[in-house]
Amino acid sequence: MRNVVAISLNDSLLKKLAAEARTEHTSRSEIIRRSLKQHFFVRDFTALRNKAISELAAKGVTLTEDRIFDEIS
Secondary structure: OOOOOOOOOOHHHHHHHHHHHHHHOOOHHHHHHHHHHHHHHHHHHHHHHHHHHHHHHHOOOOOOHHHHHHHHO
16 A cells, blocks of 8 residues: 655755656655655664674674674675
8 A cells, every 4th residue: 555645855855866767767655655665674774784793792703884784805
């Protein structure tokens, strides 16, 4: 089920949104949906990452961005 949500955008942001929609050959709504999905994914991932790092730190394991990168590379 789809719902309609009205949002207010300043002229500059609206122009960028319209240009992106034209470039992507999609609707402005689709661009906004993608942006929201990405926003929530990043938020949830960051929360999960922070929780994991905190739990590891409580066990005496120090995890840095460099160490994670080295482990997965």
